[in-house]
Amino acid sequence: MALIQTITGPIDSSELGLTLVHEHLRTRSESVAVQFPHLYDEEYEFQKAVEQVLAVKERGIRTICDPTVMELGRDVRFMERVAKATGMQIIGATGIYSYHYIPPHFQNRSIDYMADVFVRDIEVGIQNTSIKAGFLKCATDAQGVTPDVEKVLRAAARAHKRTGVPIMTHSHPASGTGLKQLDIFKEEGVDPKRVLIGHTGDTDSLDYIFQVLARGAFIGMDRYGLDRPLGIATERRNDTVIQLAKLGYANQMLLSQDYCCTIDWFPEELVKQLVPKWSMTYVLDEILPVLRDGGVTEEQIQAMLAGNVRRWFES
Numbered sequence: 001m002a003l004i005q006t007i008t009g010p011i012d013s014s015e016l017g018l019t020l021v022h023e024h025l026r027t028r029s030e031s032v033a034v035q036f037p038h039l040y041d042e043e044y045e046f047q048k049a050v051e052q053v054l055a056v057k058e059r060g061i062r063t064i065c066d067p068t069v070m071e072l073g074r075d076v077r078f079m080e081r082v083a084k085a086t087g088m089q090i091i092g093a094t095g096i097y098s099y100h101y102i103p104p105h106f107q108n109r110s111i112d113y114m115a116d117v118f119v120r121d122i123e124v125g126i127q128n129t130s131i132k133a134g135f136l137k138c139a140t141d142a143q144g145v146t147p148d149v150e151k152v153l154r155a156a157a158r159a160h161k162r163t164g165v166p167i168m169t170h171s172h173p174a175s176g177t178g179l180k181q182l183d184i185f186k187e188e189g190v191d192p193k194r195v196l197i198g199h200t201g202d203t204d205s206l207d208y209i210f211q212v213l214a215r216g217a218f219i220g221m222d223r224y225g226l227d228r229p230l231g232i233a234t235e236r237r238n239d240t241v242i243q244l245a246k247l248g249y250a251n252q253m254l255l256s257q258d259y260c261c262t263i264d265w266f267p268e269e270l271v272k273q274l275v276p277k278w279s280m281t282y283v284l285d286e287i288l289p290v291l292r293d294g295g296v297t298e299e300q301i302q303a304m305l306a307g308n309v310r311r312w313f314e315s
Contacts, residue, residue, distance in 0.1 A: 002164075002314045005122070005132035006063075007076070007083040007090045015089070017062030019309040022168070022198060022222040022256035023280055025049040025066055025082050025090070027263040028073025040264070046081060049261040052280040053086040059284045063089040065309070067137040067168050067198075071097040073264075076126040094121035095137035095156055097170065102148040114155035115162070122163045135313075136160055139170035140177040145184070153181060157188035166312050168196045168220075173203035182215045192216035193315040196254060199223055202230055204240045213244075213252055218312055221304075222256035224287055225278030234277075238287065241304075242294035250300035254308050255283050 002013040026045050033040060053064065068074045076092060083090040095118060096102060106114055121133040138156040140149050160167050167190065171178040178197040185195055192215045200212060201221035212219055221241050227233050244253060259280045263271065271278075277286070288301060 004091060004313055005134040007079050007092050007131055011089060013310050013313050015062075016306065016310050016313070017089075018060050018305045019063040019065065020056060020061055020256050020280065020283075020305075021065045021196070021254045021309050021312075022067060022220055022258050023064050024068050024072070024258070024260040024263070025053070025064075025079055026073065026075070027068060027260040027265070028075075029264055030071055030073045032264065033073055042078075045262045046078070046085075049078075049082045050085050052259070052261045053082060053088050053090075055279075055281050056284065057086060057088055059281060061088075061284070063091065063309075065091045065093070065135065065168070067093045067095075067135070067170075069093050069095040069097050069137045074126070076129055076131045080129075080131060091134035092126065092131065093135050093137040093168065094118045094126065094133035094159070096152045097137065097139045098149060098152060099139060099141040100143040100146045100148065102152065106151065107148060111151050111154045112158065114151060115158040118155060118159035119162055122159065122165055133165070135165050136167045137169070138167070138181075140181055141170065141172045142175050142177075144175060144177065145180050150184065153184045154188055157185050157190045160190055160194065161188070166194045166196065166315075169198050171197050171199050173200060173205065173208055176208065178208075178212050178217075178219075179215075182212070182217060191315065193218075194312065196220055196312055199258070201237050201240065202232055204232065204236045206240070206243065209240070209244070213249055218252050218254055218308060220256065221253050223258045224255070225257050225259065225275055225282045228274050234287070238290050238294065241291060242296055245291075245296045245300050250296070250303050251308060251311075253304050254312075255287070255304045257282055 200219035
């Protein structure tokens with residue numbers, strides 16, 4: 001068992017229950033939101049988040065991990081408001097989401113300086129509150145491991161070593177960045193069992209996936225509903241999960257949608273047009289029945305929605 005910090009206070013890992021491991025209550029272009037706040041409707045964003053969270057709560061979800069960190073518009077007070085309104089256990093994160101660069105403030109300071117910032121979020125509180133982060137988040141996309149991205153990866157690894165909270169990544173399977181992330185974590189002494197390589201389900205290349213699994217990491221099959229912009233149809237995602245489950249890998253997969261209750265990267269009407277089925281309930285309502293029909297057992301589904309998340313926090 002392990003103590004996990006949620007937005008509304010600590011829980012034991014035995015209390016996690018069914019968990020969506022990668023969902024966003026709100027995603028914003030951070031600098032735009034700070035400089036031009038009139039472009040945003042806080043109450044509308046709050047209501048959309050509450051609506052989605054209550055919908056999954058009604059379906060049995062007890063916990064949501066929200067990896068919204070710096071550069072995604074993290075606002076821990078907004079997260080707290082949603083958590084209190086819904087009664088959902090929401091676990092927040094610390095880290096930096098960047099594909100290629102970090103601000104000069106961090107460029108001109110050491111890796112350990114950045115790690116100290118992450119540790120403060122975990123041990124003291126986020127954004128001058130007493131609300132503590134429960135896991136770490138970092139990203140490597142098609143741009144690869146740039147010097148700035150490497151700094152974030154190493155800082156996350158060092159913060160993990162000091163605090164024991166697990167690491168979740170954003171990866172780009174087509175560029176093999178999950179393996180590159182694991183290489184750096186190994187150099188920093190991180191146990192791969194404490195790492196979730198996010199978005200591994202964006203490929204159906206079993207050769208690549210097997211390499212990640214062989215390292216011992218968890219893999220995120222966590223972008224259900226994001227078919228068109230990412231080029232992986234739901235059917236291919238399902239086939240991959242079913243194949244891996246039949247091969248005995250259900251104990252390393254985690255299911256989610258990477259859903260954003262609101263996201264300002266695109267006009268709202270365009271998001272609805274591009275990904276019409278994307279929601280926080282999509283896996284529960286439409287994917288699980290297909291997985292069951294494909295031979296995935298209830299025990300394996302429980303592992304992918306509950307047991308594996310607990311092991312990620314506890315290992």
